[in-house]
Amino acid sequence: MEKIVLPAIINRTTAVRNASVARFNRKNKIVTFDNGSLVALASPILKGALDAKYHGPYKIVGCKGGAYSLLDIRLNELLPKTYPPSALKSVSKEPNLPDDDEKRWEVESIINHRGNPNNYEYKVRWVGFNDDWDTWEPAENFDDADTIARYWQRRGVDDKKTRVERI
Known part of the structure; x- marks a missing residue:
């Protein structure tokens, strides 16, 4: 019994432990960071x-x-x-800066909106420009979702009603 059963138990235990370690290592990445990262x-x-x-x-x-x-x-x-x-x-040490071709402008405020709830466009007033420079921009052109959320709060509309439902 000692020559057959105990070695079989030890072999099976080792195999199960190795399989468990391999499964853990596949699912979990152990990440370490250096000071200053x-x-x-x-x-x-x-x-x-x-x-x-x-x-x-x-x-x-x-x-x-x-x-x-x-x-x-x-x-x-x-x-x-x-x-x-x-x-x-x-994250990288140098932030990703937009190309010279891709200019970014700061939004002073959103003035109005048009379109249906799934496809709103917003009339934007730009910082440093007068109302002659206001433009209509789709929601995907905004880098910050808080700008749109503040617009809807200012209008007194519940933010949940303005969200697009995704299936």
Whole structure:
């Protein structure tokens, strides 16, 4: 019995353990970040499809117990808690700047809208320009969904009614 059963149990246990480790490694990526790395932080709650999934950039200033401490680069302040690697995403050191052909303009406010709920266009007043320069822009031309959300709040319309339902 000791020469047949116990070695069989040991072999089976080893095979099951190896299969479990292989399954875990396939599904889970263990990511580590060095001090000084730039990362983006996952947003815990998304209000809509146009909300940013990550905010940042933040700088890693320390690691304790697998959780990272982050420094807000814009405010030069340490964030109040630590974050697991699963909530972080590595970002490049140089931000992606638009090409010279792709100009970006700052929105002062949205003046009006037209079209149906699935295909609204918004009349935009641009910063530094008068009303002669107002243009009609589709929602996909906005980099920030908050601009549209503020417009609907100003009009007193519930934001949920204005969202496009996706099947």
